[in-house]
Amino acid sequence: xxxxxxxxxxxxxTRGDIGTGGGGxxxxxxxxxxxxxxxxxxxxxxxxxxxxxxxxSALLSYLEAEDDILRRQKKRFVKxxxxxxTAAEAFTAAEAGNQEELARILAAMEQAQGGAPSAPxxxxxxxxxATPPASATQAPPGGPSATPPAGGSGAPSGAVPGTAPVQNxxxxx
Numbered sequence: 094x095x096x097x098x099x100x101x102x103x104x105x106x107t108r109g110d111i112g113t114g115g116g117g118x119x120x121x122x123x124x125x126x127x128x129x130x131x132x133x134x135x136x137x138x139x140x141x142x143x144x145x146x147x148x149x150s151a152l153l154s155y156l157e158a159e160d161d162i163l164r165r166q167k168k169r170f171v172k173x174x175x176x177x178x179t180a181a182e183a184f185t186a187a188e189a190g191n192q193e194e195l196a197r198i199l200a201a202m203e204q205a206q207g208g209a210p211s212a213p214x215x216x217x218x219x220x221x222x223a224t225p226p227a228s229a230t231q232a233p234p235g236g237p238s239a240t241p242p243a244g245g246s247g248a249p250s251g252a253v254p255g256t257a258p259v260q261n262x263x264x265x266x
Contacts, residue, residue, distance in 0.1 A: 117174065120167040127160040 131153060139149045 117167055117170045120163050120170060124160055124163040124167065127156050127163065131156045131160065 134149055134153055134156075136146075136149070139145045
C-alpha cells in the first residue's frame with residue numbers, strides 16, 4: 094500500500110523553495126538580469142556595420158525569448174507552489190479530522206467497555222433484511238430452515254451448508 098502520509102514539518106522546510114525562494118526566486122532574478130542585458134544593448138554601443146547590427150538583433154531576439162521562457166516558467170512554479178500549499182492544507186485538515194474522529198471512536202469504545210451497554214446487541218440478520226426465525230438458530234444443519242435463498246444456487250463455496258449469509262448491523266460508532 095502506498096504511503097500517503099503528510100509530514101507537515103518536512104513540508105515547512107521546503108515551503109519557500111518554489112514561490113519567492115529557491116527556484117522561483119532564481120527564475121525571477123534571471124529574468125531581471127536578462128531585462129537589464131536587453132536594456133543595455135543600445136544601438137550606439139554597436140558598430141553601424143551590417144554584421145554587427147545583425148548580431149545585435151539576433152542577441153536581442155535570443156535574450157527576449159529567454160526572458161519570456163523564464164517568466165512563463167516562474168508563473169508555473171508559483172502556480173505549482175499554490176497547488177502544493179492547497180494540497181498541504183487539505184492533508185492537514187484531513188489529519189485533524191481523522192484525529193478527532195479516532196478520539197471520538199476511542200472515547201465511545203472506552204465508555205462502552207467501562208459501563209454497561211445501553212441496549213443488548215441484536216444478532217445479525219440475513220442479507221435479505223429479514224430477522225432470522227428462532228427455529229433457524231435451533232434447527233440442525235440440513236433441517237427445514239436450511240433452504241437456499243431465493244434466486245441462488247445454494248450456499249456460497251466455503252460456507253456451512255444450510256446457513257444463509259448474514260450481514261452485521263451498523264455499529265453505533
